[in-house]
Amino acid sequence: MVKKEKLDRVYLDYSATTPTDPRVVEEISRVMLEDFGNPSSIHQFGRDARKLVDKAREEIRNFINANDPSEIIFTSGGSESDNLAIFGLLAKSKIKKPHIITSPIEHKAILETLQVLEKKELIELSMVRVDRDGLIDLENLKREIKHNTILITIMYANNEIGTIQPIRDIGKYLEKINTQRIAGGFSKIYFHTDAVQAFQYLNMDVKYLHVDMVSVSGHKFYGPKGVGFIYVKEGTPIEKTIFGGGQEFNKRAGTENVPGICGMAKAVQILKKEKEKDGEKIKKLRDKLVTEILKTPGVHLTGHKTKRLPSIASFVFDAIEGESILINLDLEGIAVSTGSACTSGTLSPSHVLSACGYEHIEAQGNIRFSLGKYTTSKDIDRVLDILPGIVERLREMSPLG
């Protein structure tokens, strides 16, 4: 049971993590109690657990329209899936110093991984330009492609500002040029997308998207934490990065997290039925929040006006620090987040907003509200009641004003 004082709070940080759906919790508990076997064991306990993992894999295969269950590799979450896409492909590449293209607004699981590899001179790295709305420049991406490009990794939707990228357009373009590249003796360019934030809202049909690899994380769609998966299209060469047993089609060693996998599959099953209805409700509440907050002077919505997730409303407030708003809202029982990170006592602005061209001082005024299926109209009204007073008070005290 959720404690009463927690129920009285308003949770608007669904992009950080979602509450676990009680139906998922029920499934996890059942599996933990009844089906504790190791799926690699030959006896009945093992075979029962194996059956559950196979069923979960099939549920996910069906949801993303993959060809074969072996294209779904279970991992510990989004970060591991992102790492596996990059390190796994790199380990199999025969090119001496391969070239990879990404965007500067990716999650750190992509950006940091690639920057470390670049620093070690193991790859060449190009960053595609993004505009003020966080939308990538497709023509710039096409121009960045080189003879040694092996991978393009672009996130489906951004976790801070919610902007949705033209994944299908990139995928279709790459398919076309790959045919010419392979005929000309050049390496194929594989296409990976981090769909951690997009999964519960957008079209996840991998054939429609024309992608080779997709990262997904269970705890962003009411599933458990510490479990996720990566879709790896058949024929995409990846080496495992966790060595040991031959689990996950020899692409990820380690005893499967059976309860987590079953819980995530349950969350997918629920999503299949409730995705549309929940998405519409969330969008309505988000639109109300945006319309009302923008009535306050000196507030700007970040991200693209229309190509955006229904759940995210991120703003920059002139002349105040987002972190001060966050703390004041928290004192009132409202949980939100900011893209700025406090490192050694100073606020470093969000790398996403900086890449979109926001000045340091503007980006420091960032607050992200992220809504979900349990958000109510009452929650939004509470924010709208409290926020203007906080903004006014902070502006009166602000040295930035």
Ligand SMILES: Cc1ncc(COP(=O)(O)O)c(C=O)c1O
């Ligand atoms: C876009 C994106 N990618 C990757 C991750 C990392 O996922 P996980 O927390 O499952 O490692 C996150 C989590 O915030 C995310 O938003």
